Ligand code: SF4
């Protein structure tokens with residue numbers, strides 16, 4: 001089927017200004033040329049360490065912030081440069097669930113008012129219809145209808161996230177960006193909220209971009225996974241392939257730190273500890289973005305930015321090790337040796 005969301009060469013650069021005259025001296029390349037498709041009903045997991053640009057990417061895809069370059073198509077409509085007034089009409093179709101339900105809910109509004117707000121803004125439902133819709137939404141996220149008149153502080157973190165989800169679903173979106181929706185919650189309730197999101201996806205036919213730094217969570221919920229490092233997607237493939245046979249050295253390092261449920265695989269897997277820190281997105285290294293930390297780096301890596309190649313059906317990677325044209329010219333050991 002045609003993708004519901006299609007992103008190409010997306011860049012979000014934040015200018016850096018300095019000096020008395022606030023002259024522009026550079027840019028933080030938070031997102032630096034990423035692309036992916038998300039098919040209807042699918043969950044694309046977007047993973048990477050904090051600061052890799054994944055939240056910025058998620059917000060940019062919904063046009064909650066301005067994009068510097070690139071294309072974003074949602075249900076066939078190009079929105080990358082669409083003016084906010086026009087975007088307003090599309091807003092109901094695409095929504096966001098935020099990381100911190102505490103910060104994203106207005107403490108002075110009742111639960112009912114919070115969930116109703118998008119209905120007030122975007123629909124002409126009557127008061128009674130809105131009240132009914134809010135009650136339905138509270139049912140959908142398994143919140144007691146009797147809580148409608150309470151304020152957010154009266155709730156636990158998990159309940160607040162349910163309120164945030166109800167609000168995101170108020171207008172029947174088709175596409176929802178979930179930005180670390182459980183990272184701020186107690187471990188004991190994380191699974192409940194993830195199960196709820198999965199349940200809602202199935203019942204309502206939702207399509208998710210699920211942003212997380214937690215690979216074991218992504219393994220649970222995503223159908224495909226994109227791995228981000230320093231503003232780029234370095235690898236993207238179906239979940240099974242990514243966990244069984246990661247292609248990029250960075251993915252392999254990330255995976256080596258995750259608990260392996262399969263005891264046979266666990267015995268053979270070595271922990272890969274990356275040296276150094278993530279470079280600044282204001283000053284990424286020359287050549288491959290990962291070359292300063294990559295255990296497999298070759299001389300060419302410090303010179304040439306690797307192309308993103310499809311090395312098997314739906315298996316994408318940006319690393320010279322997987323580019324036969326580059327590797328033919330390399331005097332170094334073959335991959336894995
Ligand atoms: Fe490592 Fe080179 Fe591949 Fe970059 S291109 S990930 S530095 S091997």
Ligand code: MG
Pocket residue numbers: 050051054055180
């Ligand atoms: Mg983030």
